[in-house]
Amino acid sequence: MMVEEENLEEACVDAVEENEPKRGFFDCFYVPIHWLNMLSREMHWSFVFGVIAVYGISQGMGGALIRVGTEYYMKDVQKVQPSEAQVYAGITSIPWIVKPLWGLLTDVLPMFGYRRRPYFVLAGCIGVISMLLVSLHEKLHIVFALLSLTAGSAGVAIADVTIDACVAQNSISHPSLAADMQSLCALSSSIGALLGFSFSGIFVHLIGPKGVFGLLTIPAGLVFTVGLLLDEPHMANFSYRQVNQKFVDASKAMxxxxxxxDVWRPCLYMYLSFALSLNILEGMFYWYTDAKGGPSFSKENVGFIFSIGSVGSLLGAILYQYVLKNHPFRDLLFWTQLLYGLSGMLDMMLVLRLNLRFGLPDYLFVVIDESVSQMIGRLKWMPMLVLSSKLCPSGIEGTFFALLMSIDNVGLLSASWGGGFLLHVLKVTRTRFDNLWLAILIRNILRLTPLCLLFLVPRGDPNSSILPSEISTKEGIDTPENENIELVSLVNSVDGK
Known part of the structure; x- marks a missing residue:
């Protein structure tokens, strides 16, 4: 009897194995399609389209195109000095500093009965109009060019906060698919950036930087389309009398x-860590492309270098996720900040042409430099994201997280303007790069100074709570859907949950 049962079990196993489809090479193409179909069925295809349009096309591909296009636009069209271009780059990032404002608006101020759709439409309109103005105007004054580029940046920032709110809402209603949504966001952004940087130099070469701005109306138009197609329930009889009180409550809680x-000390460290890492990328870019003794990279080469740098950033995120995410904040920030300062010496070697003495061609050396810099920069940024998430009290998590990101963006703005001032003082211009090596040396030394401020960072385990219990349990603003704007999106992408 036992022998018959064993034979029956073996027959069943063989039948199951025969019925299972054999996995082949083409499964790697079918699996993503089935995965996207599953997400579309569970949450609605318009949400999947929105994530791909905003994260992948607008931020990923569009962000890559506008970075390379803007650098050549400032250098070749507006013909500004490197120090001026550095300051202007900081100005265009200002809309990202006021992200809490966009977050509060999407949370507490619906328009025409909808919370998300009008903000996508608004972001798309702003993006299309601003990019068309820069693209079509023959001799646009630098002030109006800056206003247009800043408006375009605002459109991307508004769309970013709004899609984060949608991801947060769906993560609450579909908790089992939260990790899948974060994977969709991360993959869309990474693939978009890789594609954008790969083709950015080619587009700038073929149609010029103004033509690239014209192409950027396509991502903005897709964001506008997301606002028209997004599946969102209509809210009737909303009382706008609640809005002022919610703004006041949120401000008091923050x-x-x-x-x-326990909150302001790490915030101060994060700000100083970014602010003291002076940004002189515009000076390096001018040297890459204009200096007589420099590499004289073509537009295509510049785009490919940036694309490989984004691969380094992706590798840094993977390394943090699988190897470093459980290390204490203070220890990890010590080593990443130290490596961040030391990695800047690669720029020094390049400017002093030491790489040629070692037989390393410029293109190979710059590719290595960009990849290492992006990877270490990502490793430095990831623990700060996790630390920021631990500082958010219950009830205002999304809005407070947006505030912390704004503090970081203020640090980046300070670094950009400080780098521009340094280039100006050292008289690094479009044609003079004699003191560029000194600017790099000063920047590298300042990058190491945050090591003296690590006492501001808690020693705690990244998996433990940081906030005191009396703050972490306070109630903040309550929205009808009890939604968070950014916390679910960003924290899940960091923790991989």
């Missing part, structure tokens, strides 16, 4: 949290 010593 101020109370910021006054806590």
């Amino acid at each position: 101020w109370t949290t910021l006054k806590c010593q």
Whole structure:
């Protein structure tokens, strides 16, 4: 009897194995399609389209195109000095500093009965109009060019906060698919950036930087389309009398949290860590492309270098996720900040042409430099994201996280303007690069100074709570859907949950 049962079990196993489809090479193409179909069925195809349009095309591909296009636009069309271009780059990033404002608006101020759709439409309109103005105007004054580029940046920032709110809402209603949504966001952004940087130099070469701005109306138009197609329930009889009170409540809760010593100390470190890492990328870019003794890279080469740099950034995120995410904040920030400062010496070697003495051609050396810099920069950024998430009190997580990201963006703005001032003082111009090596040396030294401020960072385990219990349990603003704007999206992408 037992022998018959064993034979029956073996027959069943053989039948199951025969019925299972054999996995082949083409499964790697079918699996992503089935995965996207599953997400579309569970949450609606318009949401999947929105994530791909905003993260992949607008931020990923569009962000890559506008970075390379803007650098050549400032250098070849507006003909500004490197120090001026550095300051202007900081100005165009200002809309990302006021992200809490966009977050609060999408949370507490619906328009025409919808919370998300109008903001996508608004972001798309702003993007299309601003890019068309820069693209079509023959001799646009630098002030109006900056206003247009800043408006375009605002359109991307508004769309970013709004899609984060959609991801957060779906993560709450479909908790089992939260990790899949974060994978969709991360993959869309990474693939878009790789494609954008790969073709950015070619497009700039063929149609010029103004033509690239014209192409950027396509991502903005897709964001506008997301606002028309997004599946969102209509809210009737919304009381706008609640709006002022919610703004007041949110502001009070954020101020109370910021006054806590366990919160403002890490915030101060994060700001100083970014601000002291002076940004002189515009000076390096001019040297790459214009200096007589420099590499004289073509537009195509510049785009490919940036694309390989984004691969280094992706590798840094993977390394953090699978190897470093459980290390204490202070230890990890010490080593990443140290490596960040030391990696800047690669720029010094390049400018002093030491790489040629070692037999390393410029293109290979710059590719290595960009990849290492992006990977270490990502490793430095990831623990700060996790630390920021630990500083958010219950009830205002999304809005407070947006505030912390704004503090970081203020640090990046300070670094950009400080780098521009340094280039100006050292008289690094479009044609003079004699003191560029000194600017790099000063920047590298300043990158190491945050090591003296690590006492501001808690020693705690990244998996443990940081906030005192009396703050972490306070109630903040309540939205009808009890939604968070960014926390679910960003934290899940960091923690991989």
